[in-house]
Structures are given as structure tokens and as C-alpha cells.
Amino acid sequence: MTDQQSVIFVIDDDLAVREALDSLFQSTGLNARFFESTDAFLQSERPDVPGCLVLDVRLPGLSGLDFQREMIKSGIHLPIIFITGHGDVPMSVRAMKAGATEFLTKPFQDQDLLDAIHAGFEKDMVRRRKASDIAALQERSSTLTSREREIMAFVVAGQLNKQIAAMLGLSEITVKVHRGQLMRKMQAKSVVDLVRMADQLSASFDNQQSFRVG
Structure with a gap:
């Protein structure tokens, strides 16, 4: 421009x-x-x-x-x-x-x-x-189901699939499927990428909504 x-x-x-x-x-x-x-x-x-x-x-x-x-x-x-x-x-x-x-x-x-x-x-x-990027992230995150958002919080907190499965009372394969779906929807290429997105979203919401556990 x-x-x-x-x-x-x-x-x-x-x-x-x-x-x-x-x-x-x-x-x-x-x-x-x-x-x-x-x-x-x-x-x-x-x-x-x-x-x-x-x-x-x-x-x-x-x-x-x-x-x-x-x-x-x-x-x-x-x-x-x-x-x-x-x-x-x-x-x-x-x-x-x-x-x-x-x-x-x-x-x-x-x-x-x-x-x-x-x-x-x-x-x-x-x-x-930056504002345009955040708007795009918010649009992608709005397509997540409540379960996918829940699992995303555990993923960005560093939890493994088997740990997430135990905490949510799900099978490991079910967690793996949800995890794959949320990674695809968020267009995240890695967990590091997903963590970066979660941090940006959390900051944009002024800490009113967090993708972190705890």
C-alpha cells in the first residue's frame, strides 16, 4: 500500500x-x-x-x-x-x-x-x-464446537491426547479426531502455531476469554 x-x-x-x-x-x-x-x-x-x-x-x-x-x-x-x-x-x-x-x-x-x-x-x-489477522482468527475460532474449544485449551496448555482423554472421560481416538478437526479449522500447522493463535485471541479479547487452562 x-x-x-x-x-x-x-x-x-x-x-x-x-x-x-x-x-x-x-x-x-x-x-x-x-x-x-x-x-x-x-x-x-x-x-x-x-x-x-x-x-x-x-x-x-x-x-x-x-x-x-x-x-x-x-x-x-x-x-x-x-x-x-x-x-x-x-x-x-x-x-x-x-x-x-x-x-x-x-x-x-x-x-x-x-x-x-x-x-x-x-x-x-x-x-x-494485525487487526485484519485477528479478525480472521476470530472468524476461524467461531467455527469450533464447544468440545473442540475445550480440547484446544488443553492442547495449548501442553497436554497430550491421552491426558486430555483421561480428564474429559473420552477415548484417546476421539480426542485425536477432535484435535485434528480444530487444527484444520484454525489452519494451524503445528501446536506452536496453535499456541500463537490462542495467545493472539486471548489478548484481543482483553483476557475476557482465554484458551488457556487454569
Whole structure:
């Protein structure tokens, strides 16, 4: 996926800054959308493509740092590049700890901003790929029967077929059949592969549902 398919969202209440950035992005062939407030950004329709957010720290009403926190709560995962004319070390540390991609103090070099934007695009593409992979895993796991899910939990915990059979009161051959079915449905090539999938699913469910025993 190329940067030309990605979008930069800019929130800055200074018209001069928006115009300067618009000129820069047009000269480099980057797609950008501009907003003078966080409310205008939230009310807009955002295309389902990789992107990043260039955000002014000091805005009327909700500050950029506060908006960063609200985005996290709202499930908006765009990488953020902060720009400010009044930055300080504690402010930048707070922004970076909360997941910002970059914190640039005006006046900054155009190339520094462009580099941060490309890094933001890459970060968002990686996140989107991971989300797609998790969605596919969840789809596959939804096809498992309750017995297959039960056996999967024992398999990823390292239990052998005969141990699982004893614990569930089943024959070893029955466990072997269920195990083969769940491996096929999950498209797991090995137990190690299955454990990795179980860990990803468990993390995606925020530990509300686990494929681990115990």
C-alpha cells in the first residue's frame, strides 16, 4: 500500500499553518484533510485507509494532549504527530508515553515532519494488518464446537491426547479426531502455531476469554 493511498489529517486552528502544510503536502503528492478544531475532525467521515494525525498541542477548548486521551478512549487509533510552538520536555514525554509517533516544536524542518508522517503511515498499516489477522482468527475460532474449544485449551496448555482423554472421560481416538478437526479449522500447522493463535485471541479479547487452562 502506498502513501498516495494514505491520508494525513491535520487539526490546527491557525489558518496560516494549515495553508503552509497544505502547500507542503501538495508538493510532495500526499493526501491531506484539514480541520480547524477537534469537533470538526470528529464530525467528518474518515476513509478506511491508513493514515496519521498531525495535531496542534494548543487548541481552543480541548487541548491536543487531552484530545489524544479522548481518541484512545473512543477507539480512534490514528498515529499522532504533535506540532507546537510552545513545547516543553514534560509535555513531549507525556505525549510520547501515550503513544504519539513524534513531537515537533515549531519551527521544524519540513523533512522532519515528512519523515514522521511516513513513519505514522507505516505504523498504521502494521496495526491494520494485525487487526485484519485477528479478525480472521476470530472468524476461524467461531467455527469450533464447544468440545473442540475445550480440547484446544488443553492442547495449548501442553497436554497430550491421552491426558486430555483421561480428564474429559473420552477415548484417546476421539480426542485425536477432535484435535485434528480444530487444527484444520484454525489452519494451524503445528501446536506452536496453535499456541500463537490462542495467545493472539486471548489478548484481543482483553483476557475476557482465554484458551488457556487454569
